[in-house]
Amino acid sequence: MPWFSKPAYQPKGKHCYVTGGSSGLGKALCESLVKQGAHVTIVARDTKKGEQVVQELKAIASPNQIITFISADLVDPTSSADALTEATSLHNGQAPDYVFCCAGFSKPKFFIDSTPQEMKEGFDGVFWVSAYTVYAAIQQIVKQRRTGKIILVSSFCGYASFAGYSTYSPGKYALRGLADALRSEMILHNIDIHIFMPAGILSPGYEVENLTKPAITHKIEEADSPLAPEVSAKYLETGLRKGYYQITDNIATDLVRMRSNAGVPSNNLFMDSLYLFVSSFAVPIWRMMTDWEVRKAKKDVQKDLETVGFYSSSS
Amino acid sequence: MPWFSKPAYQPKGKHCYVTGGSSGLGKALCESLVKQGAHVTIVARDTKKGEQVVQELKAIASPNQIITFISADLVDPTSSADALTEATSLHNGQAPDYVFCCAGFSKPKFFIDSTPQEMKEGFDGVFWVSAYTVYAAIQQIVKQRRTGKIILVSSFCGYASFAGYSTYSPGKYALRGLADALRSEMILHNIDIHIFMPAGILSPGYEVENLTKPAITHKIEEADSPLAPEVSAKYLETGLRKGYYQITDNIATDLVRMRSNAGVPSNNLFMDSLYLFVSSFAVPIWRMMTDWEVRKAKKDVQKDLETVGFYSSSS
Numbered sequence: 001m002p003w004f005s006k007p008a009y010q011p012k013g014k015h016c017y018v019t020g021g022s023s024g025l026g027k028a029l030c031e032s033l034v035k036q037g038a039h040v041t042i043v044a045r046d047t048k049k050g051e052q053v054v055q056e057l058k059a060i061a062s063p064n065q066i067i068t069f070i071s072a073d074l075v076d077p078t079s080s081a082d083a084l085t086e087a088t089s090l091h092n093g094q095a096p097d098y099v100f101c102c103a104g105f106s107k108p109k110f111f112i113d114s115t116p117q118e119m120k121e122g123f124d125g126v127f128w129v130s131a132y133t134v135y136a137a138i139q140q141i142v143k144q145r146r147t148g149k150i151i152l153v154s155s156f157c158g159y160a161s162f163a164g165y166s167t168y169s170p171g172k173y174a175l176r177g178l179a180d181a182l183r184s185e186m187i188l189h190n191i192d193i194h195i196f197m198p199a200g201i202l203s204p205g206y207e208v209e210n211l212t213k214p215a216i217t218h219k220i221e222e223a224d225s226p227l228a229p230e231v232s233a234k235y236l237e238t239g240l241r242k243g244y245y246q247i248t249d250n251i252a253t254d255l256v257r258m259r260s261n262a263g264v265p266s267n268n269l270f271m272d273s274l275y276l277f278v279s280s281f282a283v284p285i286w287r288m289m290t291d292w293e294v295r296k297a298k299k300d301v302q303k304d305l306e307t308v309g310f311y312s313s314s315s
Numbered sequence: 316m317p318w319f320s321k322p323a324y325q326p327k328g329k330h331c332y333v334t335g336g337s338s339g340l341g342k343a344l345c346e347s348l349v350k351q352g353a354h355v356t357i358v359a360r361d362t363k364k365g366e367q368v369v370q371e372l373k374a375i376a377s378p379n380q381i382i383t384f385i386s387a388d389l390v391d392p393t394s395s396a397d398a399l400t401e402a403t404s405l406h407n408g409q410a411p412d413y414v415f416c417c418a419g420f421s422k423p424k425f426f427i428d429s430t431p432q433e434m435k436e437g438f439d440g441v442f443w444v445s446a447y448t449v450y451a452a453i454q455q456i457v458k459q460r461r462t463g464k465i466i467l468v469s470s471f472c473g474y475a476s477f478a479g480y481s482t483y484s485p486g487k488y489a490l491r492g493l494a495d496a497l498r499s500e501m502i503l504h505n506i507d508i509h510i511f512m513p514a515g516i517l518s519p520g521y522e523v524e525n526l527t528k529p530a531i532t533h534k535i536e537e538a539d540s541p542l543a544p545e546v547s548a549k550y551l552e553t554g555l556r557k558g559y560y561q562i563t564d565n566i567a568t569d570l571v572r573m574r575s576n577a578g579v580p581s582n583n584l585f586m587d588s589l590y591l592f593v594s595s596f597a598v599p600i601w602r603m604m605t606d607w608e609v610r611k612a613k614k615d616v617q618k619d620l621e622t623v624g625f626y627s628s629s630s
Contacts, residue, residue: 077432077435110500111453111500111501112453112454114450116392116396116447117392119446120443123442123489131434135426135431135434138426138427139427142620142625143626143628158492160495160577160578161492161495161577162495162496162499163496164496165496166493166496166497166500169493170442170490170492170496172492173488173489174442174485174488174489174492175485176488177476177484177485177487178481178485180476180477180484180488181426181477181479181480181481181483181484182426182481184478184606185478185479185481185609186426187610187613188478188609188612188613189617256577258574259574259578262474262475262476262571262598262602263475263571263594263598264602265599273595276595280588280591283578284581287577287579287580290499291499291502294499294500294502294503298503302503310458311457311460313458
């Protein structure tokens with residue numbers, strides 16, 4: 001992705017491949033893409049929900065738009081590749097133009113309350129659920145000597161992390177690591193890489209997330225205002241239209257971005273310089289306050305562990 | 316980890332558990348720890364190499380120092396937990412004091428030349444090889460109501476990434492995500508978290524890494540000067556002695572650190588402010604130069620792919 005000329009974003013007539021397109025951000029994005037005249041392939045696990053969304057999308061589409069659903073377990077590399085091949089076959093064998101990786105979930109929990117299995121599932125459901133699709137898509141696009149866009153969805157928790165996100169942040173950081181490597185490497189193959197870093201989306205996933213979230217994590221996040229999926233999707237598409245590499249949906253994330261992105265191409269040079277100046281003070285202060293909240297909770301957490309007999313259990 | 320008071324580092328008499336302790340950074344670290352009077356448990360896969368290092372260490376240790384080797388496949392959660400339990404049983408059932416996660420490997424390659432299996436192995440050998448040990452160690456330390464230190468080893472490539480590191484950086488970023496979450500959460504349990512971000516170590520792993528590294532990756536790194544394992548270990552221990560959370564071994568990494576660490580506790584406030592100021596210009600300039608190198612290589616890489624018939628192969 002270039003530093004001065006920005007890549008164009010124009011969904012009309014494009015084949016958009018959207019993982020996790022049957023709910024939340026993915027679904028909101030599909031609606032917007034269909035309204036703009038794109039062909040949309042939704043990939044998700046739940047066939048019933050997926051087919052229903054296809055019906056909803058067809059109702060707002062023109063008859064020449066191809067809108068389909070493919071059921072796949074995207075944590076598996078073979079299923080991920082097969083789903084992409086199936087979608088390609090519906091479009092004269094041509095690889096998708098835009099690949100949006102929206103599938104994923106979050107289950108925040110204290111590290112000592114998690115099992116190794118939960119750590120692994122948490123990671124797979126954030127990282128591999130997208131990485132295998134990215135791999136299959138890039139193979140196809142390069143082999144066909146086409147251009148394309150890969151859009152990953154990370155999170156505020158892909159820049160910064162704190163108590164409660166030990167099973168979630170590794171995957172979100174890893175997505176950013178993948179995107180940073182590919183942004184550079186895909187210059188070789190004319191593929192644009194983008195990564196969305198939303199702060200919080202009022203999706204079905206967000207409700208599930210809140211069920212396991214420790215009290216201290218809630219407390220740290222209490223000033224946050226999660227966005228409706230439609231609003232979040234709008235931020236994502238605005239960023240794509242402007243050609244941004246790392247796309248955010250609020251100013252707090254922009255401040256953290258400037259202290260976390262290792263100098264990748266800036267969005268708006270003037271605003272980013274301002275954010276960097278403010279973040280020099282604001283971000284460490286936010287960190288100190290967060291650590292302070294954790295420290296305040298120490299006694300309560302230790303009392304809770306005592307109550308459930310954690311300290312006396314076998315190691 | 317506190318912002319103003321720094322945790323003490325004093326290996327004498329401590330039980331240090333070192334994964335990957337049979338070669339490279341891990342081995343150099345073990346030598347230093349033994350010289351300082353620590354008890355050392357080495358965990359690695361290769362029994363022959365491990366037993367040999369134990370003999371070398373015993374030759375420089377005093378008779379009361381307990382120095383042992385445990386063979387384990389640390390990518391597996393059960394083996395990781397079993398190895399830790401075995402080490403604990405040699406020390407009256409007490410969890411280790413310091414856990415150094417030095418195991419890992421790097422196999423840089425172009426993304427399109429890698430297989431999904433190589434992506435997964437690359438990730439497991441960087442992230443899970445440490446994460447399962449961290450999990451088992453923290454469970455033990457908290458259950459026994461002891462204090463301790465967990466030291467992760469990431470890389471410069473855990474802050475920033477570029478062409479060639481798509482299968483390596485995700486794991487190194489993920490380790491930083493885990494460390495960032497745990498630095499905050501382990502305030503609750505008095506466990507210090509540290510993460511080492513070395514730029515390059517002249518280890519056996521480094522030689523293996525250079526076998527698969529693409530020419531463009533070599534070119535981007537040509538100004539780097541990898542350090543001898545003993546020198547790198549010295550930087551790590553100096554950082555621990557100073558109580559740093561993120562420990563580096565050169566100034567270039569410090570510049571990138573200040574643009575990548577999301578405002579975690581600073582090392583030296585004056586120097587870090589200076590680094591942040593310089594990095595505001597230097598890091599984006601380095602990025603632009605890196606992108607420029609990749610762009611220059613485009614024609615050659617595409618010609619190579621044509622030669623091997625990549626474009627005509629089935630998608």
